[in-house]
Amino acid sequence: xxxxxKIKPYPAASAPLPLAVDLDGTLVATDTLHEGLVAALMHAxxxxxxxxxxxxxxxAAFKRRVSRQMPAxxxxxxxxxxxxxxxxxxxxxxxxxxxxxxxxxxxxDAVAAHVGLFRSATGSDGTRNLRSEEKAQxxxxxxxxxxxxxxxxxxxxxxxxAAQDIVLVNASPSTAAAARAINPRIIAxxxxxxxxxxxxxxxxxxxxxxxxxxxxxxxxxxxxxxxxTAIIHSLLGMLLxxxxxxxxxxxxxxxxxxxxxxxxxxxFRAIAAGRIAPLHALAAAIGLIVLALVLPLLFRPMLTVxxxxxxxxxxxxxxxxxxxxxxxxxxxxxxxxxxxxLGVELADVPxxxxxxxxxxxxxxxLALAKRHCELMEARAAGGTAxxxxxxxxxxxxxxxxxxxxxxxxxxxxxxxxxxxxxxPSRMYEHPAWLYVAPxxxxxxxxRIWLRAHRRLLRDDPVVFALRDPWSWAIGSVVVVxxxxxx
Numbered sequence: 001x002x003x004x005x006k007i008k009p010y011p012a013a014s015a016p017l018p019l020a021v022d023l024d025g026t027l028v029a030t031d032t033l034h035e036g037l038v039a040a041l042m043h044a045x046x047x048x049x050x051x052x053x054x055x056x057x058x059x060a061a062f063k064r065r066v067s068r069q070m071p072a073x074x075x076x077x078x079x080x081x082x083x084x085x086x087x088x089x090x091x092x093x094x095x096x097x098x099x100x101x102x103x104x105x106x107x108x109d110a111v112a113a114h115v116g117l118f119r120s121a122t123g124s125d126g127t128r129n130l131r132s133e134e135k136a137q138x139x140x141x142x143x144x145x146x147x148x149x150x151x152x153x154x155x156x157x158x159x160x161x162a163a164q165d166i167v168l169v170n171a172s173p174s175t176a177a178a179a180r181a182i183n184p185r186i187i188a189x190x191x192x193x194x195x196x197x198x199x200x201x202x203x204x205x206x207x208x209x210x211x212x213x214x215x216x217x218x219x220x221x222x223x224x225x226x227x228x229t230a231i232i233h234s235l236l237g238m239l240l241x242x243x244x245x246x247x248x249x250x251x252x253x254x255x256x257x258x259x260x261x262x263x264x265x266x267x268f269r270a271i272a273a274g275r276i277a278p279l280h281a282l283a284a285a286i287g288l289i290v291l292a293l294v295l296p297l298l299f300r301p302m303l304t305v306x307x308x309x310x311x312x313x314x315x316x317x318x319x320x321x322x323x324x325x326x327x328x329x330x331x332x333x334x335x336x337x338x339x340x341x342l343g344v345e346l347a348d349v350p351x352x353x354x355x356x357x358x359x360x361x362x363x364x365x366l367a368l369a370k371r372h373c374e375l376m377e378a379r380a381a382g383g384t385a386x387x388x389x390x391x392x393x394x395x396x397x398x399x400x401x402x403x404x405x406x407x408x409x410x411x412x413x414x415x416x417x418x419x420x421x422x423x424p425s426r427m428y429e430h431p432a433w434l435y436v437a438p439x440x441x442x443x444x445x446x447r448i449w450l451r452a453h454r455r456l457l458r459d460d461p462v463v464f465a466l467r468d469p470w471s472w473a474i475g476s477v478v479v480v481x482x483x484x485x486x
Contacts, residue, residue, distance in 0.1 A: 023101035029274025222349030368403030
């Protein structure tokens with residue numbers, strides 16, 4: 001139900017009570033203290049010990065120390081727009097609005113100045129932690145004639161009890177029920193909108209797990225499809241690699257929180273939009289990565305080392321390497337090649353220099369295709385560079401040249417493998433069919449590069465292939481050719 005459906009207008013004859021508005025979780029869809037802590041952990045870890053040393057002085061002192069170390073950017077905080085629109089209507093109708101929050105006073109002042117609707121802004125002052133009973137007492141003293149209050153959490157229940165009227169904003173069902181039992185005069189309600197399960201699935205990038213199908217390639221090429229142990233280990237490896245990757249995605253989103261909120265589309269991501277609390281995301285990231293590192297010790301300890309290397313390289317890419325031209329695409333190629341190497345380890349087949357060499361060139365070409373598409377889009381839009389990357393628009397001939405050369409190199413490796421390894425090995429009764437593979441791969445690569453040059457390659461090429469019917473058709477041709485060769 002839309003929030004407007006639950007608003008009860010005041011009688012025209014009575015003046016509206018002043019409305020005290022909470023900040024964290026109410027006006028903004030996040031917790032500013034948690035964001036400051038996570039920002040300190042991600043960007044200034046050496047400051048964390050000094051922050052923790054302020055904890056014995058009390059929660060208010062801790063908040064002040066965090067806010068000074070990592071000041072909140074009021075302009076980028078995710079505001080609950082439907083609630084803010086309602087506040088503007090109330091303000092225009094003559095209601096006094098006051099921001100009263102447990103966040104530090106500096107944050108309250110910054111948000112109030114940015115929003116421009118509040119007559120006053122009061123927050124914790126380094127000594128007094130303005131929440132729960134403390135906030136209720138403050139409001140009763142400040143507004144002896146009565147007040148209305150807008151809040152969201154169980155900590156607000158004492159304030160709801162002291163208020164004459166209340167507004168529920170994003171309150172959980174249990175909080176809403178408790179608030180109604182305490183004070184039934186609810187003048188407006190803005191219920192939660194997000195589907196929690198869908199929100200987490202999106203934040204964990206479950207769809208990106210499709211890339212881990214590469215772990216199964218050595219299982220097929222090594223003729224281990226009849227080995228139950230190899231199959232189980234490979235499937236478990238896919239799952240654990242997916243968990244680790246999801247953990248790194250969460251850490252990347254936390255690290256890029258401020259810049260994501262300034263981005264045209266990334267500002268809608270779950271953490272940036274405030275649908276997932278930063279501390280919850282950090283705890284989930286750590287839990288997923290630890291789980292992915294510990295479980296392999298039970299059946300394949302070497303997998304722990306490989307996943308640790310994957311996570312380290314992935315985080316290094318997110319933090320530094322993605323901003324360095326060419327190194328960024330080489331790193332992406334390495335991450336895909338690691339997936340194949342994991343498959344070799346899990347299937348317990350000999351390492352093939354042909355496969356690893358092919359993977360390196362092939363995925364380097366695909367990474368350059370994606371970057372080439374981005375450069376062509378920026379060029380068409382009249383830009384000069386790709387945001388937060390080391391590439392300039394005029395570099396597009398380089399991505400085209402290097403990418404095409406890497407693709408041709410990958411094709412040459414397949415042809416040499418068939419001629420110099422597969423044919424003499426006598427593993428295949430009809431090895432001539434294997435020559436279909438490089439032809440099919442060449443057709444697919446040309447299609448990818450054509451789409452990239454025409455600015456149509458919006459997804460990661462591997463993810464695109466898993467959704468594209470033509471890619472499945474070309475892949476089926478390769479599979480049929482290999483079966484006929486056996």
